[in-house]
Amino acid sequence: MPVPTLVLNFGHSVLRSLTDYTEAASEIYRHYRNGWNIVAVTSAQGDQTDVLMAEARRIGPEGTSEGGGARNLPELLQLGERRSAALLALALERIGAPAFVRQARDLGLTADGDPMNAVLTGLNTGQLMQDLKDHDIVVMPGFVAIGEKDRAVLLGQGGSDLTALYVADQLGAPALLLKDVDGVYDRDPREASDQPLRRYGRVSYADVRRKAGPLIASRALDYAESTGQRFRIGKPGVAGSSQVGDVSDKPVEITSPKKLRIAMMGLGIVGGGVWRRVAEHSDRFEIVRVMVRSPEKYIDQGYPEALLTTESADLFAADPDIFIDVSGPIEPALQMTRDMLDKGVHVVSANKQAMATGGQALLDLAAQSTAQLLFSSAAGGGMPVLEMCIREKGRIARVEALLNGTTNFMLGEMDKGMTYDDALTLAQDRGYAEADPTSDVDGHDAAAKIRLVSLLGFGVELTPEQIERDTLAQVDEKLKPGTILKRVARVSGDTGKLVADLRLRALSPNNFLAKADGEDAHAVFDFTDGDRYVIRGKGAGRWPTTESVMADLYDLSNATP
Numbered sequence: 025m026p027v028p029t030l031v032l033n034f035g036h037s038v039l040r041s042l043t044d045y046t047e048a049a050s051e052i053y054r055h056y057r058n059g060w061n062i063v064a065v066t067s068a069q070g071d072q073t074d075v076l077m078a079e080a081r082r083i084g085p086e087g088t089s090e091g092g093g094a095r096n097l098p099e100l101l102q103l104g105e106r107r108s109a110a111l112l113a114l115a116l117e118r119i120g121a122p123a124f125v126r127q128a129r130d131l132g133l134t135a136d137g138d139p140m141n142a143v144l145t146g147l148n149t150g151q152l153m154q155d156l157k158d159h160d161i162v163v164m165p166g167f168v169a170i171g172e173k174d175r176a177v178l179l180g181q182g183g184s185d186l187t188a189l190y191v192a193d194q195l196g197a198p199a200l201l202l203k204d205v206d207g208v209y210d211r212d213p214r215e216a217s218d219q220p221l222r223r224y225g226r227v228s229y230a231d232v233r234r235k236a237g238p239l240i241a242s243r244a245l246d247y248a249e250s251t252g253q254r255f256r257i258g259k260p261g262v263a264g265s266s267q268v269g270d271v272s273d274k275p276v277e278i279t280s281p282k283k284l285r286i287a288m289m290g291l292g293i294v295g296g297g298v299w300r301r302v303a304e305h306s307d308r309f310e311i312v313r314v315m316v317r318s319p320e321k322y323i324d325q326g327y328p329e330a331l332l333t334t335e336s337a338d339l340f341a342a343d344p345d346i347f348i349d350v351s352g353p354i355e356p357a358l359q360m361t362r363d364m365l366d367k368g369v370h371v372v373s374a375n376k377q378a379m380a381t382g383g384q385a386l387l388d389l390a391a392q393s394t395a396q397l398l399f400s401s402a403a404g405g406g407m408p409v410l411e412m413c414i415r416e417k418g419r420i421a422r423v424e425a426l427l428n429g430t431t432n433f434m435l436g437e438m439d440k441g442m443t444y445d446d447a448l449t450l451a452q453d454r455g456y457a458e459a460d461p462t463s464d465v466d467g468h469d470a471a472a473k474i475r476l477v478s479l480l481g482f483g484v485e486l487t488p489e490q491i492e493r494d495t496l497a498q499v500d501e502k503l504k505p506g507t508i509l510k511r512v513a514r515v516s517g518d519t520g521k522l523v524a525d526l527r528l529r530a531l532s533p534n535n536f537l538a539k540a541d542g543e544d545a546h547a548v549f550d551f552t553d554g555d556r557y558v559i560r561g562k563g564a565g566r567w568p569t570t571e572s573v574m575a576d577l578y579d580l581s582n583a584t585p
């Protein structure tokens with residue numbers, strides 16, 4: 025079965041500053057981890073199109089305007105959307121999400137008529153489907169298509185909404201247009217009024233025109249109505265949205281999400297990343313206390329002394345809604361996780377050793393608690409391997425995966441001629457390795473992740489001793505000419521008999537796992553019905569791991585009334 029595709033459009037209103045591209049990448053990642061392939065269509069940032077237009081007026085022929093007068097104007101004006109696509113792809117790359125930029129020409133997106141207001145006529149859906157199969161996420165500029173004589177043409181005002189709706193329609197995929205409002209309201213939210221604002225769950229094309237004219241370009245709305253296409257309008261990071269179609273429901277008042285109080289343990293590579301990203305979302309989250317071993321070290325780095333503590337009791341006393349564990353050792357992390365769940369505090373953990381040791385008993389405790397236990401970042405870094413396990417449990421026959429970023433990175437560097445020691449030092453410098461990196465090289469780290477895959481994907485608890493493993497010291501004896509060496513985690517079987525190991529395997533260069541570069545993580549899931557899914561991401565590092573923690577935080581925020 026092909027992976028379902030979702031088309032997202034990032035409008036001008038959500039691409040105002042460079043930071044907004046980070047938010048857009050997060051939005052894409054959250055959908056990707058939920059099992060979607062993504063086509064992300066970009067608008068230009070802020071007023072980029074106006075800036076380009078002003079340049080054209082200065083340099084171009086007399087009479088150059090949005091209405092026409094210069095045949096080469098589309099070549100210039102398309103650059104805003106193309107720049108946006110490249111920036112978004114870079115933001116995705118930073119968090120380790122797979123991303124491939126495609127231009128209208130590559131995808132055979134064609135249009136006819138007025139070069140400033142052209143009408144879309146075709147898309148090479150076969151090419152786009154292939155790109156999605158190969159890369160999972162395709163980023164493309166909106167607003168531009170290829171017209172007569174292979175020249176660029178533009179789609180008029182709000183053209184990227186139209187691009188997204190057209191592409192979604194051609195693929196038979198759902199579309200979500202992302203704006204700075206989380207749906208269609210009964211009046212423009214910018215208008216001052218003492219009446220409460222109400223959002224539509226479902227809203228008709230006619231009501232969108234009547235109540236929310238500036239929200240979506242009329243050409244895009246006309247296109248959807250003429251083809252009977254339903255689509256959603258929403259806001260990055262917010263679960264609620266409005267579905268545009270034939271009918272309207274009664275709009276309802278929406279309350280803003282409660283600001284969640286966070287107590288955190290650990291402020292290292294991952295903790296430092298989480299701190300910064302949470303600070304960018306001060307409307308949704310607030311860090312109220314952080315437990316570290318040596319506060320002086322963090323005060324020197326500029327963290328506020330008043331928030332730091334060495335005492336776990338202070339974290340409980342801070343009355344948090346969420347406990348984030350980004351420490352390394354099993355204890356006190358595991359006991360604190362249990363105690364927090366007992367108190368009804370949600371837990372987000374990156375601590376794979378604590379989660380694997382807690383095992384089924386910890387999951388049972390969480391199931392009895394009013395709070396949730398989320399630990400997506402504990403395995404695979406930014407690769408959503410545990411999400412896939414949870415989603416597909418009961419259907420999985422075998423998982424093959426690269427689950428340790430440090431060793432994958434080291435194998436790549438050693439293959440290029442670096443020594444084992446230098447490769448390990450570099451992995452540590454880049455923040456991939458554990459505090460004690462023997463855990464990475466001897467397979468202890470990957471074994472904990474294999475235990476989490478077994479637990480969530482197969483419902484089986486394995487002990488570390490049940491996982492046979494090769495250490496990285498065995499590289500020379502395993503390498504074969506013409507092959508690529510990877511240390512592959514493998515889990516297969518069923519609840520009756522599950523077999524798991526971690527082996528250095530000499531793979532053919534065509535093998536999907538062999539194509540993972542550097543700290544990349546790849547995983548192949550084979551299902552009992554013969555289906556196969558592959559997923560990718562970065563297996564380690566500050567930003568990919570932070571993104572995974574942030575996605576768990578957003579899930580909690582969106583689920584909290």
Ligand SMILES: NC(=O)c1ccc[n+]([C@@H]2O[C@H](COP(=O)([O-])OP(=O)(O)OC[C@H]3O[C@@H](n4cnc5c(N)ncnc54)[C@H](O)[C@@H]3O)[C@@H](O)[C@H]2O)c1
Pocket residue numbers: 289290291292293294295315316317318349350351352353355356374375376377401402403405455456457458459563564565566569
């Ligand atoms: N670095 C990565 O790429 C990555 C990826 C996924 C998961 N993880 C996991 O995330 C966690 C943190 O990793 P990191 O790379 O940030 O490690 P790090 O060594 O950079 O940071 C660990 C932090 O935990 C603190 N800490 C440890 N024990 C503590 C205790 N008892 N009380 C208070 N603070 C304590 C340390 O002082 C430090 O601030 C680990 O469990 C790791 O396995 C790391």
Ligand SMILES: N[C@@H](CCO)C(=O)O
Pocket residue numbers: 402403404405427428429430431456457458464469563564565
């Ligand atoms: N040290 C771990 C961090 C991610 O869990 C790795 O290299 O994979």
